[in-house]
Amino acid sequence: MRLTDEQKAVINENSKKILVKAGAGTGKTEILTRRIIRLIEDDPTLSIRDMAIITFTNKATEELQSRLKRLFYRKWKNCTSIAEKKRFRYELESLNSCQISTIHKFCRAILDEIGPYYSKDVLFSPNFQIKPDSHKKAIDDVFEIWIQQKKEQQKSIEHLNIMPIHKFKEVVSNAYELLRTKGLDIAKVIKQTRRYANLEDPIQRKLKIELIELIEQVYEYHLKLKYHSLDIDDLLEYCYKILKENPNILERVKNKYRHIFIDEFQDTSLYQAQMIQLICDDSENAPSLFVVGDLKQSIYEFRGADTDSYSKIEKWIKEKGVVLSLSTNWRSEPDLVVFVNKIFDNIKENKKYVFYHDPLKPRKNKTKLDFSKISEWILCNGEESQAKKVAEWLKNELKHKDANNFCLLFRKNFEMRSFIEEFTKQGIQFRVVGSGDFFNQKEIIDSLKIIQYLKSPYLKQYFVEAINTIFIDKETDLQNLYEKIHSHLDTFTPAQTLDFIYKFTKIRERSSTQVYANLIKLKQLARKLSFNENITLYQFAEWLSAMVQAGKDEPQADVPKQESNNYVTFMTIHKAKGLEFPVVILPNLDQSISQQALNPEILYHRDKGTLEFSYEKYYSQAGWRILSRGYDEAVSLNQYHTYSEELRVLYVALTRAKEKLVFVGNERCPKDKICYQNWIRID
Numbered sequence: 001m002r003l004t005d006e007q008k009a010v011i012n013e014n015s016k017k018i019l020v021k022a023g024a025g026t027g028k029t030e031i032l033t034r035r036i037i038r039l040i041e042d043d044p045t046l047s048i049r050d051m052a053i054i055t056f057t058n059k060a061t062e063e064l065q066s067r068l069k070r071l072f073y074r075k076w077k078n079c080t081s082i083a084e085k086k087r088f089r090y091e092l093e094s095l096n097s098c099q100i101s102t103i104h105k106f107c108r109a110i111l112d113e114i115g116p117y118y119s120k121d122v123l124f125s126p127n128f129q130i131k132p133d134s135h136k137k138a139i140d141d142v143f144e145i146w147i148q149q150k151k152e153q154q155k156s157i158e159h160l161n162i163m164p165i166h167k168f169k170e171v172v173s174n175a176y177e178l179l180r181t182k183g184l185d186i187a188k189v190i191k192q193t194r195r196y197a198n199l200e201d202p203i204q205r206k207l208k209i210e211l212i213e214l215i216e217q218v219y220e221y222h223l224k225l226k227y228h229s230l231d232i233d234d235l236l237e238y239c240y241k242i243l244k245e246n247p248n249i250l251e252r253v254k255n256k257y258r259h260i261f262i263d264e265f266q267d268t269s270l271y272q273a274q275m276i277q278l279i280c281d282d283s284e285n286a287p288s289l290f291v292v293g294d295l296k297q298s299i300y301e302f303r304g305a306d307t308d309s310y311s312k313i314e315k316w317i318k319e320k321g322v323v324l325s326l327s328t329n330w331r332s333e334p335d336l337v338v339f340v341n342k343i344f345d346n347i348k349e350n351k352k353y354v355f356y357h358d359p360l361k362p363r364k365n366k367t368k369l370d371f372s373k374i375s376e377w378i379l380c381n382g383e384e385s386q387a388k389k390v391a392e393w394l395k396n397e398l399k400h401k402d403a404n405n406f407c408l409l410f411r412k413n414f415e416m417r418s419f420i421e422e423f424t425k426q427g428i429q430f431r432v433v434g435s436g437d438f439f440n441q442k443e444i445i446d447s448l449k450i451i452q453y454l455k456s457p458y459l460k461q462y463f464v465e466a467i468n469t470i471f472i473d474k475e476t477d478l479q480n481l482y483e484k485i486h487s488h489l490d491t492f493t494p495a496q497t498l499d500f501i502y503k504f505t506k507i508r509e510r511s512s513t514q515v516y517a518n519l520i521k522l523k524q525l526a527r528k529l530s531f532n533e534n535i536t537l538y539q540f541a542e543w544l545s546a547m548v549q550a551g552k553d554e555p556q557a558d559v560p561k562q563e564s565n566n567y568v569t570f571m572t573i574h575k576a577k578g579l580e581f582p583v584v585i586l587p588n589l590d591q592s593i594s595q596q597a598l599n600p601e602i603l604y605h606r607d608k609g610t611l612e613f614s615y616e617k618y619y620s621q622a623g624w625r626i627l628s629r630g631y632d633e634a635v636s637l638n639q640y641h642t643y644s645e646e647l648r649v650l651y652v653a654l655t656r657a658k659e660k661l662v663f664v665g666n667e668r669c670p671k672d673k674i675c676y677q678n679w680i681r682i683d
């Protein structure tokens with residue numbers, strides 16, 4: 001690969017603070033790795049161990065590690081002197097133990113070295129564990145105590161006039177999570193919300209005060225639980241607060257690293273941005289900072305990504321160091337780059353959304369453009385199934401192209417379901433990458449139905465459900481399965497029962513690689529559960545039923561590589577960040593931007609700093625709503641951010657393709673609907 005002058009300039013820049021601001025596919029990740037090698041080459045006293053390299057996901061960490069491994073290996077191979085050879089061998093060996101990680105692991109490494117810590121709002125033991133749901137325990141415990149107190153004091157609970165208790169708990173949980181992921185000062189929000197509550201009508205006032213009272217108690221209780229168990233949001237918050245209030249610890253961190261690199265900085269959170277400013281301050285011993293990002297690809301607001309923080313850092317680096325840019329897109333066909341530019345040129349800023357577009361430069365300037373090769377529409381009428389039409393289109397393509405050229409990118413995991421069913425039916429090999437809806441898959445729900453039938457074969461409902469599962473077909477008789485297995489049911493472990501079902505029904509021969517991999521994963525989960533606490537089939541069914549009902553987040557099984565390398569990939573647009581595929585297919589483009597995202601029950605009012613709510617009266621049939629006074633205002637402030645973020649999600653999706661984009665939508669999509677299909681139209 002021949003680096004361009006602008007790429008070389010970035011690699012060789014010597015300023016202590018550098019931000020590389022560049023669009024998709026311009027080589028940001030590429031130059032980040034090459035800069036690391038360049039610094040090590042230039043300074044014999046420097047090692048990868050003196051650097052902290054922060055990525056956004058574990059997958060990105062692996063990708064970066066393997067790119068560095070390749071470059072170090074090449075260096076080692078081409079070295080002429082023994083000393084140099086020894087040095088690069090050491091660097092290669094150091095790759096697995098150096099600080100290349102997500103920001104959370106970076107914070108964990110800092111906290112691990114600190115020891116016990118006590119201050120006003122940070123206290124923890126050095127033996128803390130990472131528990132992803134420690135806040136849930138806080139909510140459960142506080143709720144129980146609070147309800148009990150209200151009963152004893154014979155006080156009514158306003159929320160219970162509107163919603164059942166489990167729903168109320170969910171509201172509190174969502175509100176608390178919202179405040180935490182945004183990194184907001186919870187005490188301040190509580191104070192503001194209480195202040196504005198006085199302006200509300202009597203019912204709304206009572207509801208607001210109740211909600212705030214619970215959040216305050218959860219917040220205080222959670223603080224005590226954190227002594228032993230932090231969750232990942234706490235890692236960032238605690239790390240920042242400790243570094244801020246303890247200069248000795250901050251000095252230790254500054255002295256440990258000589259260089260800090262951050263990839264995908266557009267998805268930075270408030271605490272991450274503030275922490276980086278602390279560590280990389282103006283002092284002599286502070287590490288240098290190298291940050292790459294693209295604000296147009298900031299798509300994680302729901303997880304606390306904060307574009308304001310990015311902009312502040314950009315301003316700060318502009319003052320203290322340099323901001324550089326890269327303009328040429330190396331990923332995509334030149335016509336495709338021009339096509340994507342045209343789409344975003346067309347999107348004009350208005351009251352509803354904004355997209356700050358700066359066009360990408362194609363790697364070659366062409367005088368004659370031909371969009372027919374790089375884009376195609378598959379349009380369905382209202383009744384037609386998009387999944388079926390895409391499967392038929394793909395079957396034709398697969399006659400002359402390998403399946404792994406194609407990737408279907410979805411906005412949400414649940415949208416994959418109909419495609420998974422259709423592809424399975426049509427025998428197209430596919431794999432689902434990183435989707436957290438394992439317990440929502442038909443094969444998993446069907447496994448539960450079969451087990452429920454085997455436990456209670458006399459119940460008609462279970463029989464009917466079981467007979468309609470993927471396990472039963474013309475050649476596989478349900479009754480026969482029961483007769484063969486029932487004498488073993490008391491002695492088999494749940495994993496053995498599943499194994500028997502899979503073998504007896506010969507499901508492997510009839511299912512896709514992904515479906516079978518999920519079934520094997522279920523068997524492994526059953527084995528793990530029995531290993532931990534020796535559970536019965538009955539208990540396993542209870543557990544599985546709870547997981548299915550809760551829609552518990554669990555990734556689908558990885559398809560083993562050796563089985564088939566040639567499959568179509570399914571993933572969400574969010575998971576595809578940083579990746580590239582020859583052909584990208586985008587289904588469901590005619591869907592409206594999620595109403596749930598636009599009108600959630602609980603919202604944070606960005607201007608007032610308050611919590612606002614919109615409750616649907618659970619027991620009313622007419623969709624009766626109770627709104628707090630600032631809700632509508634909060635929605636319109638939020639709507640602007642939601643739509644603008646959706647435009648950025650679309651930008652990420654469109655810029656993943658190397659050769660072609662295939663759009664799937666509805667031929668009668670109303671022109672005034674706010675949806676991807678209308679944003680993409682350039683005619």
Ligand SMILES: Nc1ncnc2c1ncn2[C@@H]1O[C@H](COP(=O)(O)OP(=O)(O)OP(=O)(O)O)[C@@H](O)[C@H]1O
Nearest residue numbers: 001002003004024025026027028029030330331578
């Ligand atoms: N000078 C170059 N010549 C040829 N190919 C290049 C050059 N620079 C980068 N590439 C290739 O372009 C593609 C995009 O690079 P990279 O993934 O580093 O971009 P990025 O800016 O990080 O993209 P994104 O922001 O979309 O994740 C990769 O396949 C990379 O190998």
